[in-house]
Amino acid sequence: MTRSGHEPRRLADLTWPELSRTAPGSVLAVPVGSTEQHGPHLPFTVDTDIALALGERIARARPWVVLAPPVHYGSSGEHAGFPGTLSIGQEATELLLVELVRSADAFAAVALLSGHGGNAAPLRRAVRRLRAEGRRVHFWEPAGDPADSHAGRGETSAMLALRPGAVRPHPDVRGDTRPLAEILPALRAGGLRAVTPSGVLGDPAGADAGEGRRLLDRWAADLLAASERWRPSGTG
16 A cells, blocks of 8 residues: 555644534544553554554545544553553443544544554444444454564564664564464463563564565555445545
């Protein structure tokens, strides 16, 4: 997906009279991230940074998308063993998203763009609840390698492309590289710290900015394809 296109419409840059004319034919895209540890080499905002970057891409490519400020907090209880992780839990995450989407009735629809796997369950519950109320809401999350699911080569490469100054040197940071499904019981029982003392699931060795740009392009292309199903009627 190319980065070219029109200037994204950001809620942060608009006033309500400016928005009132276009909201009924627009989709509000909400990046949903987290504030949680990402190993000894990445910042706490990785999931939010990636979700926001993808939101910028889709808002640039689709003139009928309005980009909301990101949701910085989510369900990250499995990372509680690492200082700095800030989690509001599944129940609060679900309620936050339900109320947020309810408040966005001025728009044709709302698209929740998730950058954090731990938000998937409360996000899906929120979407089911909102659809049962008759609201138009969509949910998208990037696909990844199940053996490289947290702070490994993929996320490290993406951050080298987005915010290289925030990535610390990472020699010998290799974490648990078993598929996520294999370690899920231990993770649920004792949190991430019981599975990987470094906080990494995967191996960041070999990460580079070029790979990160290609990964972001692939995610953005998938998001662009998904967005075709969200296009409001009457938009070109």
